[in-house]
Amino acid sequence: GxxxxxxxxxxxxxxxxxxxxxxSAVVASSLNCYVVRSPEIDTGVPLVDGDGNGVLPNETSNIAAERGVISTTMSRAVLQAPVYFLPPVVMSALPPLRNAIARNPMLSVPITTYLVLVCFGIGLPASVAIFPQMGEIKVDEAEEKYQNLLDKNGKPHSVLYYNKGL
Incomplete structure (x- = not known):
């Protein structure tokens, strides 16, 4: 500014x-999420098979952790859109609301605050839902230790899963 x-x-x-x-809000929200979650990239996250069973006990994937952190960071960026753009649209689309604020300007702050909270309440689940809770990683894109693992039927895994976090 x-x-x-x-x-x-x-x-x-x-x-x-x-x-x-x-x-500014997009950058701040995304950066905050990335900074808070980035230690997960160093520690990694466990990978599981399609049934939710861990494939390598006490082992983690840094590649999957990075994907989870990035997808969560992107969802935080998207969250800002409904919070910033829907309240003005609602205010301009509802003449009675606009007229009430024009007659009594003191209503502006509480009404705007209420609309922002409602839009946040709608936007948060929507932005979190952009990426599935359980991320998917092809085995050949994961660390080498996951490359030749067999499933319960003795066949090689082609895809493994990780919890991306919120």
């Missing part, structure tokens, strides 16, 4: 500032 207000005229800065919040 400071860069914009110092570099542009007040009128231009005001119009540009409307577009700063969304990308």
């Amino acid at each position: 400071t860069f914009i207000t110092k570099r542009y005229s007040p009128e231009k800065a005001k119009s540009l500032m409307k577009f700063v919040a969304f990308p």
